[in-house]
Amino acid sequence: MAKRWTPDRFVTRRRVRVVACAAIVALSSMLSFGIAARKAVALTVNGETRTVQTYAMSVDRLLEQQGVDVKTHDFVDSSSGDMLTNHAVVTVRSAYQTTINIDGTEVPFWTVATSAEQLLGFFEQNEHAAAKVTVDIKNVYNQLTGGMVINRSGPVTVIADGKSSVAPDGKLPAASILDSKGIVLGKKDRVSIETDGGATVLRVKRVTESQTTKTVATAHGTQTVVDESLAPGATVIRQEGRDGEDRQTYNTTFVDGVAESSTLIKSETVSVPLDTIVAVGPAETSSSPSDEDSSSQSSSPSQSESPSSSSSSATPSATSSSASPSATPSKTASSSTATSTPAPTRTPSKTATSTPSKSQSSSSSGSSSGSSGSSSGRLWHPTVAQAQTYAAGAAAQRGWTGSQWTDLVWIWNKESGWSWSADNPSSDAYGIPQALPGSKMGSGWQDDGAVQIDWGLGYIASRYGSPSQAKVWWLKYKWY
Numbered sequence: 001m002a003k004r005w006t007p008d009r010f011v012t013r014r015r016v017r018v019v020a021c022a023a024i025v026a027l028s029s030m031l032s033f034g035i036a037a038r039k040a041v042a043l044t045v046n047g048e049t050r051t052v053q054t055y056a057m058s059v060d061r062l063l064e065q066q067g068v069d070v071k072t073h074d075f076v077d078s079s080s081g082d083m084l085t086n087h088a089v090v091t092v093r094s095a096y097q098t099t100i101n102i103d104g105t106e107v108p109f110w111t112v113a114t115s116a117e118q119l120l121g122f123f124e125q126n127e128h129a130a131a132k133v134t135v136d137i138k139n140v141y142n143q144l145t146g147g148m149v150i151n152r153s154g155p156v157t158v159i160a161d162g163k164s165s166v167a168p169d170g171k172l173p174a175a176s177i178l179d180s181k182g183i184v185l186g187k188k189d190r191v192s193i194e195t196d197g198g199a200t201v202l203r204v205k206r207v208t209e210s211q212t213t214k215t216v217a218t219a220h221g222t223q224t225v226v227d228e229s230l231a232p233g234a235t236v237i238r239q240e241g242r243d244g245e246d247r248q249t250y251n252t253t254f255v256d257g258v259a260e261s262s263t264l265i266k267s268e269t270v271s272v273p274l275d276t277i278v279a280v281g282p283a284e285t286s287s288s289p290s291d292e293d294s295s296s297q298s299s300s301p302s303q304s305e306s307p308s309s310s311s312s313s314a315t316p317s318a319t320s321s322s323a324s325p326s327a328t329p330s331k332t333a334s335s336s337t338a339t340s341t342p343a344p345t346r347t348p349s350k351t352a353t354s355t356p357s358k359s360q361s362s363s364s365s366g367s368s369s370g371s372s373g374s375s376s377g378r379l380w381h382p383t384v385a386q387a388q389t390y391a392a393g394a395a396a397q398r399g400w401t402g403s404q405w406t407d408l409v410w411i412w413n414k415e416s417g418w419s420w421s422a423d424n425p426s427s428d429a430y431g432i433p434q435a436l437p438g439s440k441m442g443s444g445w446q447d448d449g450a451v452q453i454d455w456g457l458g459y460i461a462s463r464y465g466s467p468s469q470a471k472v473w474w475l476k477y478k479w480y
Contacts, residue, residue, distance in 0.1 A: 039086040043068075046094055047114075056084055068092055073110035073454070075398070081465075099136040101192070102389050106136060107450060108378045109390070112397055116193040117151040117170070117200055119393070124195075126392035126405040133389065134194040150174055150193060151200040158183070160204035167202070174202060190255070205255050212252045212262065218244035220273035230281035241276030244269065379450035384418045387432060391453045398457065400467055408467035411474055412456070420449045432456060 037055050045068055056062040059078045063070055070076060073095035080088040093112040098119070100109045113119035116135050123133045150156050151170030158165050160183050167177045174191055178184075185191070188207040193200065220241040230236060247270050250262040379390055388409065395405055415434040416422035423430050423438075430438025431445065433456025438445050441455040464470040464480070474480040 039084055039088065041084060041087070042089045044089070044091045046092070054084070058082055059084060059090055062090060063092070071095070073097075075112050100390075100393070101134045101136055102379075102386050105379075105382075105386065107390060109393070109450075110454070111393075115149040115152050116174075117153065120193065120195055120200075122396035123389065123393040125396040125401045133393070134192045136190065136192045150177060150202055154200075157196075157199050157201045158204075159201060161206065170200060177202060178204070206257075208254045210252060210254070211249055211265070212259075213247055213249050215270065216246045216248055218246055218269075218273045220244065220275050222276045222278060224278050224280060226282060227279040228282055230279060232281045232284045234281040236279045237276065238279050239274070239277035242274040244273035245271045378444070378448055379453075380447055382420055382449035387418050387420065387449045387453065390450060391457070394453060394457055395467075398461060400457075404467050407471040408460070411467060411471055411480060414474065415480075420447065420452060433459060435459070 037057075039054055039056075041052050041054055041062060043050055043052050043062070043066060052062075052066060054062050054065060056065055059076065059082055062084060063076070070092065071094070075091075075093040075095065077091045078084070078088055079090075084090075095110045095112050097108050097110050100107050100119075100123075111119050111122075113122065119135055120133065149171050150173070154170055156167045156170040156177055158167055158177060158181055160178075160181070165181060167180060170177075172180075174193070178191075183204060185204065186207065188209070190205040190207055192203050192205070194203065195201065220243050222241065225238070227236070247268050248264055249266040249268075251265050252262040253260045379386065382390070391408070391412075392405065395401070395408055400408060412418055412432055415429075416432050418432055420432055422432070422434065424434065427436055428438070429436040431441065431452040432449060433441075433452055435441045435445070435452070435455060441451055444451045445455075460467055460470050460480075464473060470480045
């Protein structure tokens with residue numbers, strides 16, 4: 001028998017239908033979202049490409065899921081930006097540290113180059129002075145056997161021990177090329193790669209150390225004694241002085257037979273200096289009437305009250321004092337001058353403007369370039385030319401050449417004039433890229449141009465994508 005229709009039964013059935021429809025809609029939405037969220041992504045890690053299926057929404061999440069460890073200087077590029085889309089292409093290139101030489105200054109440089117030729121090519125793309133840049137390979141036994149080839153496109157000229165030869169296969173690591181030439185390296189020998197007239201040159205510099213000695217003269221002094229047997233004012237040399245000698249032993253480093261640096265390890269006295277002894281007669285005790293008159297005149301109130309007379313009388317007094325045999329005014333003056341001279345400081349001035357003149361930048365940089373070897377920085381207090389040469393290679397690694405490089409130069413000219421010490425007093429923005437605050441650039445941010453440039457390039461890449469886009473923003477807002 002059919003159930004009798006009632007209003008309550010109608011309401012119940014209606015609620016069941018509504019709940020069922022909602023469940024079907026929710027399930028359909030979840031299936032649609034799942035299908036849409038699943039992405040096929042081409043992931044390339046150091047030249048090896050594979051297609052992965054992922055639900056990750058961001059590049060960072062994808063790399064985490066795939067177990068790709070990305071370090072500070074590694075390059076990560078995505079065709080869809082930070083957020084993943086279907087069929088996106090994500091490329092990861094691991095960086096390693098080599099050493100380049102810019103105008104005689106050795107600079108550690110992080111690179112993703114697969115050959116020495118490519119690394120030098122990065123500098124050639126943006127910097128006409130790239131001929132001044134060489135790649136130095138240190139600790140040869142550990143690093144030359146690595147996978148970095150020298151010249152993928154052709155032969156390599158090998159220069160060692162005063163001889164030059166050509167290795168036809170440049171697609172080999174430096175160690176293999178040297179082995180083929182029968183060149184055996186010492187543990188301290190140096191190897192560099194450079195370009196010369198379009199040719200790639202692998203140069204070996206022999207480094208030896210040995211002890212050298214030299215004799216250094218030790219200046220003698222002068223002693224003055226009073227001899228009562230002499231007439232007042234008379235002087236007699238009782239002993240002629242003679243310089244002494246010290247023998248100094250150095251540990252000297254020779255590069256291809258030429259002394260490069262020396263460190264003092266021992267100093268011994270060969271002969272002691274012999275002072276000059278000068279005998280002088282006793283001072284005069286009597287004075288003539290004319291002297292007394294002169295003395296009374298010089299002490300008269302009218303002359304002492306005159307500023308000009310006081311000033312003029314002080315000069316002869318100093319002169320007569322210096323003429324005394326027992327006085328040593330020159331040494332005293334020299335000592336007081338050295339004491340009053342403030343010690344130089346390498347701390348950047350907080351009063352510097354954010355766009356210092358190039359002459360100021362060159363002056364401050366040049367004063368410290370000689371001590372760069374003793375500092376811990378990678379590019380310590382660089383000149384404008386050194387900073388731009390370093391940045392040229394680093395920017396080219398990111399593909400920023402041509403107009404992109406021109407725009408980068410333009411931005412940092414506006415921001416800092418490429419001065420490592422540019423400090424904006426109104427905002428505390430600091431350094432070549434004018435980071436705010438400067439400390440966000442990391443260890444060495446106050447003095448190391450490489451730290452500043454590396455951070456600045458990364459900032460532009462993550463915020464704007466390229467220097468040209470950053471310049472568009474700068475022109476609109478006068479900052480970036």
